[in-house]
Amino acid sequence: MKLNVLIVVILLMTSCGKNNKTAEVFKEATEKVVENEINNLDTELEVYDYAGFETFLNKKDNKVYVINFWATWCAPCVKELPYFEKLNSEYKNKNVEVILVSLDFPHLYDKKLKPFIKDKKLSSKVIALDDVDMNTWIPKVDESWSGSIPATIIYKNDNRKFYEQSFTYEELEKEVKKFL
Template sequence: MRFGLIVAFVLVFTSCKEHAKKHDISMNKHISDSESVVSEDLDLEVYDFAGFKKFLNQTDDQVHVINFWATWCAPCVKELPYFEQLNAEYAHKNVDVLLVSLDFPHLYESKLKPFIKNENITSKVIALDDVDMNSWIPEVDKTWSGSLPATIIYKNKERKFFEQSFTFEELETEINQFLN
């Protein structure tokens, strides 16, 4: 099982590598750092998986949308505007959007933060920095191969996991199942 997860992550990183080359998005080695990173322009909360777990099981009657993404992942970047639109249009309906970046820590200042600022991302963005992917990926969802993008939508104990890209209409359809 662990070998399969490693292979899946290598495949994801490899498939996104060609896109990174075409669009000048760096793919560098992951460096562990679980402290908060603070910049003049943007505060970025950084969690290891133990700290992140609190976001996975909230029982507060809100619909939680957690999207795992990275700046080097073309399908992730393509769907981000739909999560932003969802955040804007559904916040008053008790929908909470959380964007979990899996970018490499040494690129937070040079790639991630400028991307968030340049794209005017208003949803909450945090970074997940935990190199032991084999242990935490199955804790997020047992069916997750590790590829990106991935999204969890849940409300209390009701939960759905998606290892796919979304359009806004698809997101809206899924969210409305939790609101009705």
Template sequence: MKLSMLIVAVFLMASCAKNKKTTEGQKEVVKEIVDTANVLPDLELEIYDFNGFETFLNKKDNKIHVINFWATWCAPCVKELPYFEQLNAEYKSKNVEVVLVSLDFPHLYDKKLKPFIKERELASKVIVLEDADMNTWIPKVDENWSGSIPATIIYKNDKKQFYEQSFTFEELENEINNF
């Protein structure tokens, strides 16, 4: 959408330059469109199949990794996202890394996921897991996972805990303290 606005702005500028009759109102509209396009560039999503994503589950770097599986269509997931954002903000400097793994449907990336990320100004790393063979990769994440979301893994090196539940900030903080 931003690209189309930028094209319209360029067209307006070009046609105004030819006619030499640019009004102040036209200049302001063009400036606003160009400024908006520059401030909100299109969001690029990091999209992985399970093989590419699997590296996020096995880092041995002495950090506490919090990996949350969610989707924009999942009400409990959306409800708990602010708590993961708060955890990211308060614990980033304490060697904690939060990764939000979207399981949104590919046809909704542009219409739903990207606007959701922008509107909520998510600061945590957001990646997309796009692998239709869920029956293969879900048990690789955790053998007891039913596939329901929200789901979260917290791990540090070889210590790992899987949760198929929603969290409050206090609950997340308590779990982090166990690591």
């Protein structure tokens, strides 16, 4: 709604005030607001500290959860993201949910993470984990986790398995099928 109003304002300003300096300044400012609105469409990002995120690790609803820890600066993570996207696409109707947990730096959410999500057209649920006390929450995710990424948890109710590795699609699908 806000975007539509701004577009109408721009159209009015461009048609009525071409020789008016104030109208030009207003037009430029309004265009920047519209550009920002367009850039922020569909890039809402849920951000959690560990306490808020922990609920994603403990759902007991007979659904298979595939939770991948990754970051835009991690080349192996980025390389395997298409496999998680394919899994999400092919298994979402089979009671499987893929959650991509970004460990990107909070000051880069707007400049790097959100544009990455938009550019790659990620359709899986993407959340950001912003909790600086990694030494506390990493062993809570899994006692064997060194903290390296990519890392993935696949679980259904109380049955869970942790993987500190990269996946091919075939490997990922094989592991998920064990939970179906």
